[in-house]
Every structure is written in C-alpha cells, then in structure tokens.
Amino acid sequence: MTLHSASGPDDNVFPFPGPDGAPPNDLQAEQAVLGALMLNPAVLGDVAAVMDAGDYYRPAHETIHRAIMDLGEAADPITVTDALRRSGDLARVGGGAYVSGLVSATPTAANAEYYAAIVRETAKRRRLIEAGTRLVQAANTPGADADTLRAVLAVPTEPEPAAWPDPVPLTAARTLPAFPLDTLPGWLKEYVAGVAEESQTPPDMAGTLALSVLATAAGGRAVVHIRGRWREPVNLFTVVALPPANRKSAVFAAMTNPLYAAEKALGEAAAGRIVEAELTARLAREVAETAAVKAAKADDGPERDQLVAEAIGLAQTAEGIAVPPQPRLLVDDATPEAITSLLAEQGGRLAVLSAEGGIFDIIAGRYSGTPNLEVFLKGHAGDRLRVDRRSRQEFVEAPALTMGLAVQPSVLEDIARVRGFDGRGLLARFLYCLPASMVGSRRIITEPVAPAVADAYEVNVTSLTKALADWTDPAVLQLTPGADALLIAFQERLEPQLAARGGELGHIGKWAGKLAGTVARIAGLLHLAAHLTNGHTRPVTEDTMAAAVELGDYFTAHALAVFEAMGADSTVTRAATVLDVCRDNRWRTVSRRDLFTKLSRTDFPTAADLDPALSLLEEHGYLRLEAVLPRPRTRGRKPSPRYEIHPALSGDE
Structure with missing residues (x-):
C-alpha cells in the first residue's frame, strides 16, 4: 500500500537528490517508523535511541511522531488520531485514514530500529547538503573572507560520547551504626564503656562480647515464651571482626574472665559431691563384686539362688550411682565430637569462646576432613541431639550452645567459601559486628576501668552464672502485653524486607528470617541482667524489648556489610x-x-x-x-x- 499525505501525493523515495532536486529522504522508512510505533509501543525506546522527531523530512510525520511520544505506551491509531484531533493537527497531517494506514503499510514492528536508522541517515545527509549550500552562497557573497567561510563550514556533527565519569562502586561503603550502649543495664553499660575507654577499642567489641557472656551464663537455663508454642532459648552466636593490632585478646579477657572464675567456683563447689559419689560408686561396685563371688561359690539350691539375687541387686545399685561431671562452661579448641560429649555431660549448656577463629577450621574438617555442622546447628536452635556411635551413645534433649568469637575480617571471607556453611545455615545463625578500627587515633594515656565498676561486673556475672547453674528445667520468661506488641510491630516491619525480589534483606533472607527470634533472645538476656536475683519471677517489659529491637537493627546493619563482603548478593x-x-x-x-x-x-x-x-x-x-x-x-x-x-x-x- 502506498500512502499519500494531505499536502499532495509523493510516491517516490529519494535517498539521494532526485531529478526534481528533492533532498535525500525515504518516506517509506518514515511511514514504517510511525506505523511500528503504533503497532508495538514497546519499540519506543529503541527508536528514541536512534532518532528524534526533527529527523523526519515530511513535517506531518514529525507532528505524528510527537503525538505518539506524548502518548507513550498508550499509542495506537485510535488514540493518536484522537490526540491529533484535539490538538487541531489531524487535517494537516492527512486525516484519520492516513494515520490508520501507517500501521497497515508497516511490514513489521521488529525492524523499527532499522527503519529509524534510515530516517536518521537521510536527515544527516540533508543537513550536510544544507551546510554545503550555505558555504556556496557565502563564498559567492562579495567581501566574504576566510573566517566567514570557516564559520559557515562548521557543520553540526553527531555528539561525541560523553566523557567517562568515575564509576559507582558495586558495594557502596556503608556507614555502620555504633553499638547502642544505652540498651544495656547500668552495671553492664558502665563496664563495657570502661573497657572500651581503657583499651581504646570501639565499644562494639566489648558490647557484643557482653551479650555472649550473658548467653553463656544463662544459656540452657532460661527460655523466652513469646506466644503459643513459640519459645526461644537465650543462647547466642556472635562474632566480632577487627584487623590485627586492635587488642582483641585484651578485651576478650576482660569480658570473659568472670566466666572462668564462675566455672572454677562451680568446680570447687562440686568437688565434694564428686568425690563422695565416686567413693560411693566404687564401694558399691566392690560390694557387688564380693556378692557375685560368694554367689558363684555357693552350692546349687535355694541359698545360691538367694545369693545370686542379692548380687544382682547390689550390681544394679552400684550401676545406678551417678558421678556428677566436673562443671564446664567454656571450651575453645575442641572438635565437634568433643563438644557434643560435653553438651551431653553438662546438661545441654556449653559455650565456645575464643579470641581467634580456629573453631571455624575445626568445623570445616581440620581433623576429620569433612565439615561437621550438626552439633552447631542443633545447639543454636535447641533441637534434640542424639548421637549413636559404636563407641558411645549420647542424647541431649534441649542443647543450648553459645559461641562468642573475635576474629580478623579475612576469617569471615574465608568461611563464606567453606562448603555447607552457608547452604546449611551456619552463617545465618551468627550476629555479626564489624566495628571501625581505632588504630592510628588511639590515646596513649587512658582512664582505667573504675574498680567499683569492674568489681560489680565480676560479681554480677559470677552470681548470675552460679544462680542458674543448678536449674534442670529452664526458667520460662514471659512477655508483658506491651513487649509482645512491640515484637509484633518489629515482625511486621521486618516481613516485607524478607521478600526475595525487592526486599532490602531478601538476599540475606536466611539470616534475617531468624532475626525476630534473635531479638526475643536478646530481650531475655537483657531482662536477666537487669534482674539478677528474681528475673525468672518477672515478665520482660516493653522497655527491655525496645532495647532488644534497637540491638536487632544494629546487628542487621552490620550483617548487611558482612554478607556483602561474603558475596551474598x-x-x-x-x-x-x-x-x-x-x-x-x-x-x-x-x-x-x-x-x-x-x-x-x-x-x-x-x-x-x-x-x-x-x-x-x-x-x-x-x-x-x-x-x-x-x-x-x-x-x-x-x-x-x-x-x-x-x-x-x-x-x-
């Protein structure tokens, strides 16, 4: 189909000046561009990248093109015709029939970009001819000098590609929040701040380790009842990452020393019971063995039967005498198998605290050659742990494993590459802390921790640890209605961020999916630290939950930075x-x-x-x-x- 405009028929196409002197143009290509834009508005962007409305030879086509661009994806023959009618341009461009005919005359919208390139090329040639014409006219003008001719010769050219600006880093540097000290109970806040001042280290390190200390003291001995059947134990996995020379070992010792003192005190208190039980068990075994020998020597008959029954009873009694284990709270360099045995022996409570990251190498299989994650996954979640080996059988009803580590940042990058760490969710169980190093800006003369503050910290941590040590059934911490409402509000704020597509935390969904439960755990620890002697008799308040939520937001910001470094996105x-x-x-x-x-x-x-x-x-x-x-x-x-x-x-x- 050949189209004609209202201004007169023109069936010819002149890519070069024709016999009648018409400048270069290709009306069929112009019509095909317009038809393609109305046939498939999705090509608008492709066409716009090649040409603009000023490139058309026929003014009517320029008018139609601008109407299409104004309509955008709503452009079709009907809407374009209506827009031209309302603007008073419909008759001038050839009427509604001409607009509709553009679509039917277009072979395919798929070649819109190619048609646009033809229109653009003929427009460039027309402009060159115009420039040459101006040059000839200027040269024939009396009195024209060389400068005038050079000015006329300045033909507009295609814009040069824009200079390369500085690229935007793929992972923008994050300004990470400082540790919110005000979330901690007074005695703990004062000690954390004092340690940070004395050691000239960021409070984040001592603050995060303080949570690990509380989790060690209370882990396995308390749970937070949220609602329904949802309960959270109060053990935590935390890891602080700082470069070398940041005094990690000194801060680590300052924060964890009371736990070692408590472990020693528990051991001394249990020493008498252990000796007594061991002696009783040994005597009972000797009596049972003597009875067995006597029964074996007796002649057959009623007397022998009675001696055998007595020997069996004594053996069962001896076997039933349990010797209490030596109390342990802490381990450092231990295999997963040893940790499992210690958890079973210690009633489900244990903490792995270390100023290095060697435990990650052990989990990855330093000794066994294959990763062994089971005790760490179940120990964090509190899931039943049962081990059946040829050499041993162990069962832990509700394990509560705590981990508190201070490592170099390179350790976090290394563990991200260990097979199974991310896929099975081990990395998602840690609270990450990535404070800014103070090396280079530290003061040399500092204020030491006040003796009263240090004494209060040691007494309170030791007392809390010892007070909960003998609990067999964990203390159940309830929430006040206000605390529950605050946790619900946090969950409602968190949930949309977990969306895999578009959610701010979608790319770390494994970690963020556990965040609400982690906030509840932190609330339980803060509550016990605020009520050292009677926390189990009082509910967790709204203020305590607000502090836990603030800490949850703090750890979220740091987790985003850590997982970006690990390549989670x-x-x-x-x-x-x-x-x-x-x-x-x-x-x-x-x-x-x-x-x-x-x-x-x-x-x-x-x-x-x-x-x-x-x-x-x-x-x-x-x-x-x-x-x-x-x-x-x-x-x-x-x-x-x-x-x-x-x-x-x-x-x-």
Whole structure:
C-alpha cells in the first residue's frame, strides 16, 4: 500500500537528490517508523535511541511522531488520531485514514530500529547538503573572507560520547551504626564503656562480647515464651571482626574472665559431691563384686539362688550411682565430637569462646576432613541431639550452645567459601559486628576501668552464672502485653524486607528470617541482667524489648556489610567477576558473546545469567552499550551486543 499525505501525493523515495532536486529522504522508512510505533509501543525506546522527531523530512510525520511520544505506551491509531484531533493537527497531517494506514503499510514492528536508522541517515545527509549550500552562497557573497567561510563550514556533527565519569562502586561503603550502649543495664553499660575507654577499642567489641557472656551464663537455663508454642532459648552466636593490632585478646579477657572464675567456683563447689559419689560408686561396685563371688561359690539350691539375687541387686545399685561431671562452661579448641560429649555431660549448656577463629577450621574438617555442622546447628536452635556411635551413645534433649568469637575480617571471607556453611545455615545463625578500627587515633594515656565498676561486673556475672547453674528445667520468661506488641510491630516491619525480589534483606533472607527470634533472645538476656536475683519471677517489659529491637537493627546493619563482603548478593558477586575479566584482558570494547566465553560456567552456566551482571555494571558506569547501526530482521543469528569498557579497567586512565 502506498500512502499519500494531505499536502499532495509523493510516491517516490529519494535517498539521494532526485531529478526534481528533492533532498535525500525515504518516506517509506518514515511511514514504517510511525506505523511500528503504533503497532508495538514497546519499540519506543529503541527508536528514541536512534532518532528524534526533527529527523523526519515530511513535517506531518514529525507532528505524528510527537503525538505518539506524548502518548507513550498508550499509542495506537485510535488514540493518536484522537490526540491529533484535539490538538487541531489531524487535517494537516492527512486525516484519520492516513494515520490508520501507517500501521497497515508497516511490514513489521521488529525492524523499527532499522527503519529509524534510515530516517536518521537521510536527515544527516540533508543537513550536510544544507551546510554545503550555505558555504556556496557565502563564498559567492562579495567581501566574504576566510573566517566567514570557516564559520559557515562548521557543520553540526553527531555528539561525541560523553566523557567517562568515575564509576559507582558495586558495594557502596556503608556507614555502620555504633553499638547502642544505652540498651544495656547500668552495671553492664558502665563496664563495657570502661573497657572500651581503657583499651581504646570501639565499644562494639566489648558490647557484643557482653551479650555472649550473658548467653553463656544463662544459656540452657532460661527460655523466652513469646506466644503459643513459640519459645526461644537465650543462647547466642556472635562474632566480632577487627584487623590485627586492635587488642582483641585484651578485651576478650576482660569480658570473659568472670566466666572462668564462675566455672572454677562451680568446680570447687562440686568437688565434694564428686568425690563422695565416686567413693560411693566404687564401694558399691566392690560390694557387688564380693556378692557375685560368694554367689558363684555357693552350692546349687535355694541359698545360691538367694545369693545370686542379692548380687544382682547390689550390681544394679552400684550401676545406678551417678558421678556428677566436673562443671564446664567454656571450651575453645575442641572438635565437634568433643563438644557434643560435653553438651551431653553438662546438661545441654556449653559455650565456645575464643579470641581467634580456629573453631571455624575445626568445623570445616581440620581433623576429620569433612565439615561437621550438626552439633552447631542443633545447639543454636535447641533441637534434640542424639548421637549413636559404636563407641558411645549420647542424647541431649534441649542443647543450648553459645559461641562468642573475635576474629580478623579475612576469617569471615574465608568461611563464606567453606562448603555447607552457608547452604546449611551456619552463617545465618551468627550476629555479626564489624566495628571501625581505632588504630592510628588511639590515646596513649587512658582512664582505667573504675574498680567499683569492674568489681560489680565480676560479681554480677559470677552470681548470675552460679544462680542458674543448678536449674534442670529452664526458667520460662514471659512477655508483658506491651513487649509482645512491640515484637509484633518489629515482625511486621521486618516481613516485607524478607521478600526475595525487592526486599532490602531478601538476599540475606536466611539470616534475617531468624532475626525476630534473635531479638526475643536478646530481650531475655537483657531482662536477666537487669534482674539478677528474681528475673525468672518477672515478665520482660516493653522497655527491655525496645532495647532488644534497637540491638536487632544494629546487628542487621552490620550483617548487611558482612554478607556483602561474603558475596551474598549473587548479582554483585557476578558483576565483580566480570570486572575482573575485563581488567585482566585490558579490553576497550567487548561483545557479550566474547565475554561469555571467557567466564567460568560455574559462575555463569548460561549466557542469560550474564545479563543481570551487565545491567548492573551499566548502571554503575563500568560499561556502556556501544551504538551500532541496526540490521533488518533476518533468519540469521542476531548480532551480539557490544560494550565499551571504562578506560580505568584497561589501564588508560
């Protein structure tokens, strides 16, 4: 179908000046562009990237194009016709029939970008001809000098590609919040602040370790009843990461020393019972053995039967005498098997506290060759732990394992690569603390912790540990209605952030999914620390829950930073891999296909897996899609997109 405009028929196409002197134009291409835009508004962006309304030769087409752009994705022959009628331009462009005919005259909307390139090319040629005409006219003007001719010769050219701005880092530096000291009970707050001042370390380290100390004292001996059947034990996994020379060992010792003192006191108190039980058991076994020998020597008959029965009874009595274990609260360098045995022996309560990260190597299989996570996963959650081996059988009804570690940041990067740590949820169980190092700005002369403050800390931690040590059934801590309402509000705020797509915490959903329960655990610990002697008789208040929520928000910010460093966001991780490949090859441009061949199939199983990373790198200014002249749609393979690469990656900047 050949279209005619209202201004007169023109069936010819003149890519070059025709016999009648018409400047370069291609009316069929112009009509195809407009038809494609109304046939499939999704190509609006493709066309806009190639040409604009001023590139049309026929003014009517420019008017129709602007009407389509104003309508956007709502453009079709009916809406465009209505818009032109309301603006008073419909008759001038050829009427409704001409607008509708544009669609029927378009072979396919798929080639809209190609049609637009033709229109753009003829527009550029027209402008060159106009510039040449101006030059001829100027040269024939009497008195024209060379400067005038040079000014006329200044033909507008295509804009040069924009200069490369500095790229935006893939992971923006986060300003992490400082540890909220006011959330701690008075005696604990004063000691944490005092230790931080004396050691010239961030309060975050002592504050996070303080929570581990409380969890060691109360773990396995108290649970928080939230609602229904939901109960949370009060043990925690925490890890503080600071570079070397940040006095981790000194702070660690200052915070944990009372626990060792409490462990020693519990051992001394149990020593008498242990000796008595051991002696009683030994005597009972000797009596049973004597009775067994006597029964064996007796002649058959009623007397022998009676002696045998007595021997069996004495043996059962001896076997039933339990010897209390030596009380243990703490371990450091221990295998998962040893930790399991200690948990069973200590009634389910144990803490792994260390100023180093060696326990991660042990979990990963330093001694066994394979990761052993079971005791750590169940020990955090409080799930039943049963071990059946040829050499032993152990059962823990409700294990409560606490972990408090102070490590170097590189340890966190290493554990992220250990098989099973993330997939099975071990990393999701830790509260992470990533404070800023004070090295280089520390004061040399500092105020030591006040003796009264240090004494109060030691007495309170020791007392809390010893007071709960003999509890066999855990103390159940209830919530006040206000505390429960506050926790519900926190859950409602948290839930949308867990969405896998679009949620702020979606990429660390395994960790954030446990956050509400962790906040309840922290609330229970703060409550016990505030009521050292009668916490089990009083409910957790709204103020205590508010403090726990504040700590939950603090640890969330730090967890985001840590998981970013671990590569939890797969798109960011893959984008960083693409950057490394571009930097190593010092490319200035590269096609998507060539880039894909250089990447590992482990990271990028298919070419489609590359697209999110490329889009992210474009957004951050590392890549720029190279403009190329489109080709009409054919049966052959579509050309691979080509990208310009930031000069900084190739070493040019």
